Amino acid sequence: MTDRRPLLFTLAGGVATLVYFGAAEFIAGAFSATTAPLLILGQAIIPLTPTAMIKAAISVFGTNDKLALIITLVIVGAAVGGVIGRIGLRRRTLSFVLLIGLGILPVFLLLSTGGALLDSIPALGGVALGCAAYMGLISLGDGRELRSEDSASTDRSADFDGRPGTDRRAFFGLAAGLSAVGIAAIAAGQSASILARNAAGAVTKLVLPRPAASAPEIPAGADLDIDGLAPIMTPNDDFYRIDTALIPPSVDASSWSLHIHGMVEDEVTITMAELLDLPLEEHRVSLTCVSNQVGGDLVGNATWLGYPVRDLLKRAKPSADADMVLSTSDDGFTASTPLEVLTDDRASLLAVGMNGEPLPRDHGFPARLVVPGLYGFVSATKWVTELEVTRFTDKEAYWTKRGWATHGPVLVASRVDVPRAGDHASPNKDGQIITAGMAWAQHVGIAEVQVRIDNGDWHTAELSKELTTDTWRQWRCPFNNLEPGTHTVTVRAVDADGNVQISERRPAIPGSATGLHDRQFVVD
Known part of the structure; x- marks a missing residue:
C-alpha cells in the first residue's frame, strides 16, 4: 500500500493555517481590524516588496491590489503551513513549535511598532485553534498507511493500521469542513473590516464651512453625455485609491494638526479648527496615479475644498536654499514635492473636502495634499501631518528610495472609452x-485629440468644454462608412504647449507608462 501520511500531514498543516487566519480575523472583529494577522503581515511586507513587483501588482489588479495581497498571503501561509505539517510526520514537537512560531510572528511585528499586548489576542487565539485543528487532523492521519478504496476488506472502522474509528472519509471530511470555516471566517473578517472602516469614516465627518471662493459652475458642453464615457466629475465612491495602507488610518480630526518645519525661519503648526477658520477655496483638479497603465482608470476628477499650500508655506518663510517639501502621512508614508510647485500660482491645496463632502477616509480624512500637474506619488499625500522644507539632495521619499523619479510631472495622455474592447x-x-x-495633461491643458481607425489618417476629435487646465477633457470622434468586421481605434492627445502624446511603449517605472491606447471592436 502507498503511504499517504505525508499528504495527510501536509494537508493538516495547510488547513490548520487557514483555521488560524480565519479565527484570528473573526476575533479581531471584536477588537480592531488593525489587530488581524493578515493586516499586520501585509503592512509589514509592503515596504519590503520590490518596486517591480508592486508595479506589476497595480498593473494587473489596479485598485484591487490590496485584496490580491491578502489572498496571496493566505495562499502562501497555507503553503508554509503545509510544509510545517509535513515535518510533523517525523518530528511532531518541531512541527508544533514552527506552527506556533508562524502564528505569533504577527505579534512580534505588532509589538515592535508600538502595539499593545492586548492587541495580540486575535493572533494568540488563532494559534490555539489552529494547533487544535492540526492535532485533530493528524490524530486521524497517524496510521502507517491508508487503505485504498478498492481494499478487499470491508471493515470501514479500521482504515489506519487497524485503529478503530478512523477512515479516509473522516479525515478529508474534517479537513474540508475546517478549510471552509477558515476561508469563510477570513472573508467575513475582511468584510467586517470594510464595514467598520466605512462606519468610522461616516462618524468622523466634519462640518465644512462654505468656501470663500467657490469653483465656477460646470459649463454646458463640459460633459458630452455619451453612454459608456466616464463622467466629467468622478463620484467619491468611484475615485481610484492607490496607497501603501492596507486599512486607511483612522485620524481624529479634533486632535489632528499639520506641522511645517525644516529649512524655514518660523515653524508653523495648524490645527483643524484653525484650518477651517481660514478662507477655503474650491478647485477642480484631476489626479493621476503614476502606476496608471496606457488606457487605465487610475485617474479621476473632483472638486476639492482646501487652503492654498503656498499661503501656509509663506507663514513659515522657507529658506532660499530649499527646493523640496517632504510631506509625511499619519501612517509614515512620505512624498517629495518640488517647492516651486507648491509656491507658484497653481491650485495646490491642503484639502479637507471632496465633491462637496468632507474627505472620505479612503481619500485622506481629515486632510490631504492636492497638487495639479504631478503624479500622486510625489504630491498627493493623504492623512498628511507634516511638511518638511528641505532639499532633494538631503532627503528621499518613500518611492524615491525604491528607484522612482523624484519630480513626477504628469505626461499628456488619452484613452478610448467607447466602444469597449470587443x-x-x-x-x-x-x-x-x-x-x-x-x-x-494636468496644469498644461489639452489642446487637441486625434483619432484613427486601423492604420488610416488621423482625424481631429471634438473636445468637451474645458473646466480648467488642471482637469481632464472628454473627446468624441464619429466615423462614416466603416466596413463590417473588426477594426482598431487609436487615440493620441496634444497638450497646450504642443507636446504630442508619446507613442513609444514603456513601463511605468520610473516615471509613468507611455504609449497610445487602442481598442478593437466589431462593426455589424
Whole structure:
C-alpha cells in the first residue's frame, strides 16, 4: 500500500493555517481590524516588496491590489503551513513549535511598532485553534498507511493500521469542513473590516464651512453625455485609491494638526479648527496615479475644498536654499514635492473636502495634499501631518528610495472609452460609428485629440468644454462608412504647449507608462 501520511500531514498543516487566519480575523472583529494577522503581515511586507513587483501588482489588479495581497498571503501561509505539517510526520514537537512560531510572528511585528499586548489576542487565539485543528487532523492521519478504496476488506472502522474509528472519509471530511470555516471566517473578517472602516469614516465627518471662493459652475458642453464615457466629475465612491495602507488610518480630526518645519525661519503648526477658520477655496483638479497603465482608470476628477499650500508655506518663510517639501502621512508614508510647485500660482491645496463632502477616509480624512500637474506619488499625500522644507539632495521619499523619479510631472495622455474592447457597434441613424474617450495633461491643458481607425489618417476629435487646465477633457470622434468586421481605434492627445502624446511603449517605472491606447471592436 502507498503511504499517504505525508499528504495527510501536509494537508493538516495547510488547513490548520487557514483555521488560524480565519479565527484570528473573526476575533479581531471584536477588537480592531488593525489587530488581524493578515493586516499586520501585509503592512509589514509592503515596504519590503520590490518596486517591480508592486508595479506589476497595480498593473494587473489596479485598485484591487490590496485584496490580491491578502489572498496571496493566505495562499502562501497555507503553503508554509503545509510544509510545517509535513515535518510533523517525523518530528511532531518541531512541527508544533514552527506552527506556533508562524502564528505569533504577527505579534512580534505588532509589538515592535508600538502595539499593545492586548492587541495580540486575535493572533494568540488563532494559534490555539489552529494547533487544535492540526492535532485533530493528524490524530486521524497517524496510521502507517491508508487503505485504498478498492481494499478487499470491508471493515470501514479500521482504515489506519487497524485503529478503530478512523477512515479516509473522516479525515478529508474534517479537513474540508475546517478549510471552509477558515476561508469563510477570513472573508467575513475582511468584510467586517470594510464595514467598520466605512462606519468610522461616516462618524468622523466634519462640518465644512462654505468656501470663500467657490469653483465656477460646470459649463454646458463640459460633459458630452455619451453612454459608456466616464463622467466629467468622478463620484467619491468611484475615485481610484492607490496607497501603501492596507486599512486607511483612522485620524481624529479634533486632535489632528499639520506641522511645517525644516529649512524655514518660523515653524508653523495648524490645527483643524484653525484650518477651517481660514478662507477655503474650491478647485477642480484631476489626479493621476503614476502606476496608471496606457488606457487605465487610475485617474479621476473632483472638486476639492482646501487652503492654498503656498499661503501656509509663506507663514513659515522657507529658506532660499530649499527646493523640496517632504510631506509625511499619519501612517509614515512620505512624498517629495518640488517647492516651486507648491509656491507658484497653481491650485495646490491642503484639502479637507471632496465633491462637496468632507474627505472620505479612503481619500485622506481629515486632510490631504492636492497638487495639479504631478503624479500622486510625489504630491498627493493623504492623512498628511507634516511638511518638511528641505532639499532633494538631503532627503528621499518613500518611492524615491525604491528607484522612482523624484519630480513626477504628469505626461499628456488619452484613452478610448467607447466602444469597449470587443464591442459590436452598429452605425447610428446618420450612418456613423461614434468613438469617445478622455484626455488629460494636468496644469498644461489639452489642446487637441486625434483619432484613427486601423492604420488610416488621423482625424481631429471634438473636445468637451474645458473646466480648467488642471482637469481632464472628454473627446468624441464619429466615423462614416466603416466596413463590417473588426477594426482598431487609436487615440493620441496634444497638450497646450504642443507636446504630442508619446507613442513609444514603456513601463511605468520610473516615471509613468507611455504609449497610445487602442481598442478593437466589431462593426455589424
